[in-house]
């Protein structure tokens with residue numbers, strides 16, 4: 001029998017950011033259990049887009065904090081984590097122009113650096129892009145792209161330096177509770193038992209396997225996300241990451257010049273098993289990507305598909321995370337990050353440490369109640385204040 005002050009289940013970006021944030025605040029008697037190898041889950045598949053363009057103020061503020069950490073990662077975590085501030089732009093058509101401006105006003109009120117630019121301005125940044133069906137763009141000069149895997153591994157290394165113990169190939173199979181219904185420990189598949197009175201579940205859609213036996217109906221499931229890598233036939237230089245809310249897609253240029261294309265149309269979600277999903281884009285998806293890109297980049301001379309892969313978002317009904325205590329005392333949830341978990345991770349670590357140690361968020365711009373588990377049962381999901389028509393809640 002082992003003991004720990006805190007056991008974190010899940011060695012992905014969130015679990016590792018939480019471990020580091022707790023350790024920074026002096027809680028170093030922590031065990032992180034990872035059933036596979038570190039950052040091999042959703043973190044490994046992340047497009048790692050950095051943006052603050054959210055319609056939920058807490059999320060925008062959390063993403064803004066994330067940028068500060070990514071930009072100063074060598075000082076904060078002791079390693080460059082691959083953040084590139086190439087800029088992030090979100091483009092909308094006429095029907096979403098008012099929502100865009102309302103969101104920009106909200107983001108500016110939080111101190112986020114953001115500006116509205118015209119389609120012609122955008123053309124100057126992405127010369128081959130057809131912008132005729134956009135009404136405006138929001139540009140975040142400090143947005144861009146990072147590297148979720150490198151960031152997670154930097155958190156792991158920094159947490160280890162504080163003395164955090166990280167166990168790989170260690171699957172948590174049972175959460176034990178005492179007569180008082182409080183958690184009292186974790187057992188792994190190998191029979192290793194760790195006594196603790198605080199367990200943080202940071203294991204995405206896999207968390208339900210541990211919460212269901214405790215009678216907790218956690219509404220988190222895996223949604224397959226397909227990514228297609230393409231070439232343009234052009235010499236593409238650095239350009240902002242673009243969320244195209246007209247075509248419902250996003251794209252960003254890799255160092256190699258290839259373009260990563262992701263889907264932003266979540267009107268027909270494909271829920272799946274996070275252990276057995278198909279790890280390539282379907283032929284139909286590749287065809288849709290080709291059609292959308294032909295429309296968006298008609299001047300590309302030799303467009304072609306390089307390869308594809310798929311990952312799983314761990315989604316909740318409102319596409320926003322659950323960060324807070326579970327109905328079982330001592331059990332804490334940090335799951336359901338959907339397509340947001342990379343950019344939010346530094347703030348998630350900080351928030352979980354705040355809640356476990358102080359019971360409240362230390363950032364006045366981040367209302368921890370937004371992320372409470374009970375919001376689903378209460379019928380009060382966390383929704384954008386200024387929603388985009390056609391873009392679903394993943395925005």
Ligand SMILES: Cc1cc2nc3c(=O)[nH]c(=O)nc-3n(C[C@H](O)[C@H](O)[C@H](O)COP(=O)(O)OP(=O)(O)OC[C@H]3O[C@@H](n4cnc5c(N)ncnc54)[C@H](O)[C@@H]3O)c2cc1C
Pocket residue numbers: 009010011012013014015033034035036037038039040041042043044045046047048049050148170171172173202203204206207225226227310311312313334335337338339340341342343344
């Ligand atoms: C295709 C794709 C694109 C994305 N793009 C972006 C983006 O551009 N920007 C952005 O901000 N976010 C993006 N995201 C989201 C972001 O990557 C995730 O939200 C984030 O990486 C999730 O981290 P996590 O630690 O919660 O989950 P994971 O990385 O999945 O980690 C959970 C870990 O728990 C482990 N585990 C599971 N069960 C157990 C158990 N019983 N015992 C021990 N360990 C267990 C798993 O092996 C896994 O390693 C994207 C996600 C995907 C899939």
